[in-house]
Amino acid sequence: MASRAKATILDIAREAGVSKSTVSLVLQGSGLIRPETAVKVRKAIEDVGYVYNRGAANLRKAHSNVIGMVINDLTNPFFAELAVGMERVFQAAGVVPFIANTAENPVRQEEVLKSLLEQGVAGLIVSPARGTVPGAFRRIETAGVPIVFAMRRLPDSRIPVITPDNHRGAVLATEHLIRKGHRRLAFFGGSSDLVVYHERLGGFLEACERLGIPAADRLIVEGETSRKGGMACLETALAAGEPPTAALCFNDAVAFGVMLALRRRNLEAGADFAVVGFDDVAEAEHYSPALTSVAVDTAGLGERAAHVMLKMIQSRTTRAEDHIGAVTLVVRESSGPDRGQQVGDAA
Amino acid sequence: MASRAKATILDIAREAGVSKSTVSLVLQGSGLIRPETAVKVRKAIEDVGYVYNRGAANLRKAHSNVIGMVINDLTNPFFAELAVGMERVFQAAGVVPFIANTAENPVRQEEVLKSLLEQGVAGLIVSPARGTVPGAFRRIETAGVPIVFAMRRLPDSRIPVITPDNHRGAVLATEHLIRKGHRRLAFFGGSSDLVVYHERLGGFLEACERLGIPAADRLIVEGETSRKGGMACLETALAAGEPPTAALCFNDAVAFGVMLALRRRNLEAGADFAVVGFDDVAEAEHYSPALTSVAVDTAGLGERAAHVMLKMIQSRTTRAEDHIGAVTLVVRESSGPDRGQQVGDAA
DNA sequence: AACGATGATTAGAACGTTCCAATAAAATTT
DNA sequence: AAATTTTATTGGAACGTTCTAATCATCGTT
Numbered sequence: 141m142a143s144r145a146k147a148t149i150l151d152i153a154r155e156a157g158v159s160k161s162t163v164s165l166v167l168q169g170s171g172l173i174r175p176e177t178a179v180k181v182r183k184a185i186e187d188v189g190y191v192y193n194r195g196a197a198n199l200r201k202a203h204s205n206v207i208g209m210v211i212n213d214l215t216n217p218f219f220a221e222l223a224v225g226m227e228r229v230f231q232a233a234g235v236v237p238f239i240a241n242t243a244e245n246p247v248r249q250e251e252v253l254k255s256l257l258e259q260g261v262a263g264l265i266v267s268p269a270r271g272t273v274p275g276a277f278r279r280i281e282t283a284g285v286p287i288v289f290a291m292r293r294l295p296d297s298r299i300p301v302i303t304p305d306n307h308r309g310a311v312l313a314t315e316h317l318i319r320k321g322h323r324r325l326a327f328f329g330g331s332s333d334l335v336v337y338h339e340r341l342g343g344f345l346e347a348c349e350r351l352g353i354p355a356a357d358r359l360i361v362e363g364e365t366s367r368k369g370g371m372a373c374l375e376t377a378l379a380a381g382e383p384p385t386a387a388l389c390f391n392d393a394v395a396f397g398v399m400l401a402l403r404r405r406n407l408e409a410g411a412d413f414a415v416v417g418f419d420d421v422a423e424a425e426h427y428s429p430a431l432t433s434v435a436v437d438t439a440g441l442g443e444r445a446a447h448v449m450l451k452m453i454q455s456r457t458t459r460a461e462d463h464i465g466a467v468t469l470v471v472r473e474s475s476g477p478d479r480g481q482q483v484g485d486a487a
Numbered sequence: 488m489a490s491r492a493k494a495t496i497l498d499i500a501r502e503a504g505v506s507k508s509t510v511s512l513v514l515q516g517s518g519l520i521r522p523e524t525a526v527k528v529r530k531a532i533e534d535v536g537y538v539y540n541r542g543a544a545n546l547r548k549a550h551s552n553v554i555g556m557v558i559n560d561l562t563n564p565f566f567a568e569l570a571v572g573m574e575r576v577f578q579a580a581g582v583v584p585f586i587a588n589t590a591e592n593p594v595r596q597e598e599v600l601k602s603l604l605e606q607g608v609a610g611l612i613v614s615p616a617r618g619t620v621p622g623a624f625r626r627i628e629t630a631g632v633p634i635v636f637a638m639r640r641l642p643d644s645r646i647p648v649i650t651p652d653n654h655r656g657a658v659l660a661t662e663h664l665i666r667k668g669h670r671r672l673a674f675f676g677g678s679s680d681l682v683v684y685h686e687r688l689g690g691f692l693e694a695c696e697r698l699g700i701p702a703a704d705r706l707i708v709e710g711e712t713s714r715k716g717g718m719a720c721l722e723t724a725l726a727a728g729e730p731p732t733a734a735l736c737f738n739d740a741v742a743f744g745v746m747l748a749l750r751r752r753n754l755e756a757g758a759d760f761a762v763v764g765f766d767d768v769a770e771a772e773h774y775s776p777a778l779t780s781v782a783v784d785t786a787g788l789g790e791r792a793a794h795v796m797l798k799m800i801q802s803r804t805t806r807a808e809d810h811i812g813a814v815t816l817v818v819r820e821s822s823g824p825d826r827g828q829q830v831g832d833a834a
Numbered sequence: 835a836a837c838g839a840t841g842a843t844t845a846g847a848a849c850g851t852t853c854c855a856a857t858a859a860a861a862t863t864t
Numbered sequence: 865a866a867a868t869t870t871t872a873t874t875g876g877a878a879c880g881t882t883c884t885a886a887t888c889a890t891c892g893t894t
Contacts, residue, residue: 146630148850159874164852174872189629194605195542196850199879206606214570214586215769220562227588231595236602238585239561241574248578255583258541259553259606282536283493367773403775422562426714428750495880506844511882521842543880546849 147188156184167192198260206236207449208256210249210266212292214241216393218419218438219267222290225442226265233450235262242269250276257283263449267291270333286452288460290445293335300460302445304436306336309467310343313388313416313434316469318351320476322386322414326359328373328398330390337390340418344388359384363394370397371404378405386414386475392421395431399474409474416475429473441465494535503531514539545607553583554796555603557596557613559639561588563740565766565785566614569637572789573612580797582609589616597623604630610796614638617680633799635807637792640682647799647807649792651783653683656814657690660735660763660781663816665698667823669733669761673706675720675745677737684737687765691735706731710741717744718751725752733761733822739768742778746821756821763822776820788812 149167153160158181165173166181173181198204209226211219223239230237240256242249249269256264257280264280264287274296280287281299293301317325327344330337341360348358361376363369370389374397377383389395395417399409409415410429417424420435448460496514500507505528512520513528520528545551556573558566570586577584587603589596596616603611604627611627611634621643627634628646640648664672674691677684688707695705708723710716717736721744724730736742742764746756756762757776764771767782795807 146850150850160851161853161874161876162872165873168852172872177872189626191626191630192605193546193607193850195545195607196879197852198542199540199546199850199881200852201879206602214561215564215567217562217564220567223561223588224590227590231598236587236599238587240583240585241570243571243574251578252583255553258539260540260542279536279538283538367770397773400773400775423714426744426747428747493880497880507881508844508846508883509842512843515882519842524842540880543849544882546851546880547882548849 147190148193149190151188152181152184152190155188156181195260203262203453204260205234206238206259206261207263207265207453208253208259208261209237209239210242210252210256210264210268211239212242212244212249212267212269214239214243217421217423218391219291221421221438222267222442222445225439226446227442228439229443229446229450233446235450237265244269244271246271246273246276253277253280257285261285262453263287265290265445265449268294270331281458284458286449286458286460288445288448288452290441291336295335300448300462302441302448302463302465303336304441304465305467306339307343307346309418309434309436309469310340310388311347312343312467312469313418313432314344314347315351316432316471316475317386317388317414317416318347318353320386320414322384323353324357324359324382324384324386325353326361326373326377326384326387328361328377328387328389329363329365329369329394331362331365340388340390357382357384363390365391366393367397367400370394370399371401372397374398374401386416388416388418390418392417392419392424392431392433395433395474396423396427399427399429399431410476414475416469420470424470425472427474432472432475433470435468435470437465437467493540494537495540496537498535499528499531499537502535503528542607550609550800551607552581553585553606553608554610554612554800555600555606555608556584556586557589557599557603557611557615558586559589559591559596559614559616561586561590564768564770565738566638568768568785569614569789569792572786573793574789575786576790576793576797580793582797584612584793591616591618593618593620593623600624600627604632608632609800610634612637612792612796615641617678628805631805633796633805633807635792635795635799637788638683642682647795647809649788649795649810649812650683651788651812652814653686654690654693656765656781656783656816657687657735658694659690659814659816660765660779661691661694662698663779663818663822664733664735664761664763665694665700667733667761669731670700671704671706671729671731671733672700673708673720673724673731673734675708675724675734675736676710676712676716676741678709678712687735687737704729704731712738713740714744714747717741717746718748719744721745721748733763735763735765737765739764739766739771739778739780742780742821743770743774746774746776746778757823761822763816767817771817772819774821779819779822780817782815782817784812784814 149160149163152163166178240252246269267290289301361373363373395415398415402409417431417433420433424431424433496507496510499510513525587599593616614637636648708720710720742762745762749756764778764780767780771778771780799807
């Protein structure tokens with residue numbers, strides 16, 4: 141059994157008694173060949189255990205059928221959801237997405253992009269790793285390979301971006317907290333080397349400004365975008381002179397961390413301290429208390445990104461419109477019961 | 488700017504005033520070429536914005552440098568952790584892993600495998616989707632491409648498997664519960680079309696048997712391997728005549744679901760009902776109460792799988808030893824305080 | 835000064851496909 | 865029955881690499 145030298149299109153041709161050209165035509169489902177011939181060829185293909193060599197084909201064909209998805213942190217379910225959305229669209233288009241993980245490491249990202257490029261991908265969807273240098277994608281752009289950013293963007297670049305409306309989401313969430321009667325607010329987690337951070341923080345600050353929360357009553361704590369980071373943020377905040385009574389978190393992971401830290405202190409999210417997350421991952425709904433969060437339609441953004449990519453490939457362009465996805469605030473338990481305009485917020 | 492027809496090795500040769508062979512040699516870092524020549528060539532490569540065409544190269548080279556990782560559910564952090572472990576060792580070996588998601592869908596899996604194969608992968612690491620038909624990998628085997636299963640196995644197949652010691656893990660966990668004084672035990676979640684399920688359930692039953700828990704006091708509830716599934720399991724169990732006081736869950740996701748359902752009923756995991764998970768995902772430690780779980784060293788298994796794969800590729804064989812990873816029980820809060828041999832277990 | 839070594843470089847034949855142009859066969863028109 | 869169109873099939877030249885064998889310098893040796 142096994143590999144007596146990989147079968148090629150010529151082996152099939154011999155087996156079926158036709159020319160290699162005919163086999164090739166059958167392979168691409170051309171309508172030119174006579175049905176009986178096609179059947180004969182297909183049988184031969186089956187018999188010799190042939191596997192198509194896309195590398196060889198791509199040598200002649202203009203475009204390959206694989207696109208690369210470069211994700212900065214696969215262990216974050218958020219990105220996994222994004223990936224799932226894209227896969228749906230690509231599958232329907234007969235395109236195969238290969239996922240590569242950069243683990244938030246720019247060097248690794250470099251390697252991964254190089255490999256994908258060498259493999260001859262038709263396009264690239266990237267959520268750039270933190271600390272990506274501005275010029276990192278110059279190479280790819282000059283190679284003429286279409287590329288879009290998803291969820292994250294780079295400060296300068298003219299590469300099209302698919303992202304949720306971070307600013308608006310933060311405004312929505314902050315207004316919600318203020319309307320609940322909170323007067324001392326915190327923004328937890330994230331770090332300023334991410335563009336997203338500035339967008340979300342910006343929305344938070346704008347809402348505070350507009351609804352009359354003075355700068356002195358806003359607390360901003362940077363931190364890791366993880367459960368652990370969230371826990372640390374809460375500790376820092378509670379240690380402050382006049383601690384906040386509510387927090388908007390950079391993302392859901394941070395929010396979960398904050399809730400855990402609260403429970404450790406025998407405080408209840410919602411009742412004793414309001415917390416709102418961002419992204420609305422699947423888990424938010426099932427947590428206890430259920431997490432109020434800004435829903436960004438992750439899978440939808442994934443689909444959008446995939447569509448944009450397909451269009452770029454099809455029209456062989458490297459330019460496309462940005463796409464800012466609508467967001468909605470999903471109010472659940474963690475931001476407190478709806479007791480209208482309350483005032484008491486003593487520590 | 489952009490693609491005035493992709494640069495090739497010949498363009499470089501022209502630019503540098505050498506032959507294509509020389510360029511090729513430089514590309515593979517051969518020691519044969521004179522250093523000054525190499526420098527000249529490398530400069531030319533930079534100048535023309537060349538990108539290596541691996542497809543063309545693979546036409547001549549025996550082996551490609553990409554291996555495929557086929558994962559059945561990317562949104563489960565457990566598999567993401569597995570992937571991360573593999574990536575570590577592959578990266579070190581200069582091999583690029585491409586990840587593809589099957590979303591637990593055998594048809595999708597078929598497509599994904601086909602694509603990977605056509606792409607000319609050097610090997611395949613697969614966690615087979617549920618419902619995979621026995622013959623699904625025949626094709627790959629006869630193609631002579633090395634393949635190993637990770638975490639899951641197929642009933643019949645002779646493909647090497649890397650998996651934790653599911654049986655022993657279940658025994659450990661069950662013994663722990665019984666030693667805590669529980670006399671009516673449940674096994675929650677999972678479905679019998681998975682080999683893993685039988686292994687884990689088998690361990691549970693064996694421990695019950697050995698430590699004298701009669702069959703009448705064991706409750707087995709199949710269910711989805713997700714939070715939701717876990718919640719459903721608990722409801723079913725509590726509705727029973729003589730409900731159990733402790734449960735071993737098929738995996739951590741199920742365990743989290745059980746804990747959530749408990750909280751909904753104002754019961755506390757650990758105090759009112761003991762729950763033990765399986766896999767020990769990162770989250771288990773941070774949950775509240777922290778989840779007692781069987782640690783399987785996920786990343787370690789990933790590394791192991793990667794190593795086995797590399798060895799198979801290197802020795803051009805398609806056979807390898809199975810590898811059963813050691814497991815340990817990590818006792819935390821959810822299985823209850825350590826109050827020794829207690830007896831009271833009235834509903 | 836002629837000879838082998840040794841070191842660098844290169845021409846040219848693969849590799850497995852696609853696709854154009856050419857051919858052959860069958861069907862249709864004159 | 866010849867000429868034309870249509871329908872199927874095919875040869876052969878790409879595509880961008882690698883690799884073997886050959887060529888060409890350079891350098892010691894005798």
